[in-house]
Amino acid sequence: MFKSAKESQVTITELMLPxxxxxxxxxxxxxxxxxxxxxxFACASKxxxxxxxxxxxxxxxxxxxxxxxxxxxxxxxxxxxGRTSMVIGVRIEAENIQTGVKKHCNSSYFTxxxxxxxxxxxxxxxxxxxxxxxxxxxxxxxxxxEQAKKRTTLFxxxxxxxxxxxxxxxxxxxxxxx
Numbered sequence: 001m002f003k004s005a006k007e008s009q010v011t012i013t014e015l016m017l018p019x020x021x022x023x024x025x026x027x028x029x030x031x032x033x034x035x036x037x038x039x040x041f042a043c044a045s046k047x048x049x050x051x052x053x054x055x056x057x058x059x060x061x062x063x064x065x066x067x068x069x070x071x072x073x074x075x076x077x078x079x080x081x082g083r084t085s086m087v088i089g090v091r092i093e094a095e096n097i098q099t100g101v102k103k104h105c106n107s108s109y110f111t112x113x114x115x116x117x118x119x120x121x122x123x124x125x126x127x128x129x130x131x132x133x134x135x136x137x138x139x140x141x142x143x144x145x146e147q148a149k150k151r152t153t154l155f156x157x158x159x160x161x162x163x164x165x166x167x168x169x170x171x172x173x174x175x176x177x178x
Contacts, residue, residue: 008047027066043076044112058109080141084121
């Protein structure tokens with residue numbers, strides 16, 4: 001079975017309230033992460049028709065702060081499907097309701113895994129790639145997975161070679177006392 005990304009896209013908009021802010025009136029990053037996880041869950045569950053859990057989050061960069069009183073819109077879409085997992089792309093924009101000015105605040109990628117009622121992984125529908133952007137997103141997800149595997153291997157304790165890294169560290173804010 002295959003489904004298009006459009007069938008499971010989810011969008012939510014929420015007014016940012018003082019209860020979720022720090023002392024300078026900016027919304028806590030943890031609160032935004034919570035919203036991101038919720039929308040990734042909703043999108044993945046809608047695509048798979050199963051309960052889903054977060055397996056990993058790939059890179060979270062806070063590009064612009066979000067102020068109290070702004071409307072925050074989160075958009076989620078399935079970018080990739082494996083056998084039991086999906087990569088959900090999440091985009092966040094904040095809008096000043098007085099000026100109408102919008103700003104991109106974050107984009108991130110959540111890997112979600114579909115589960116059955118016993119907690120076992122279950123297969124998910126494949127993804128229909130129906131335009132150039134969907135092919136690009138799917139391909140980027142594959143490349144991101146390969147990069148993650150390389151990072152894991154490169155710094156694995158049994159594979160790490162200190163002599164390959166020690167010189168580069170001398171140019172950083174570190175004191176080496178080996």
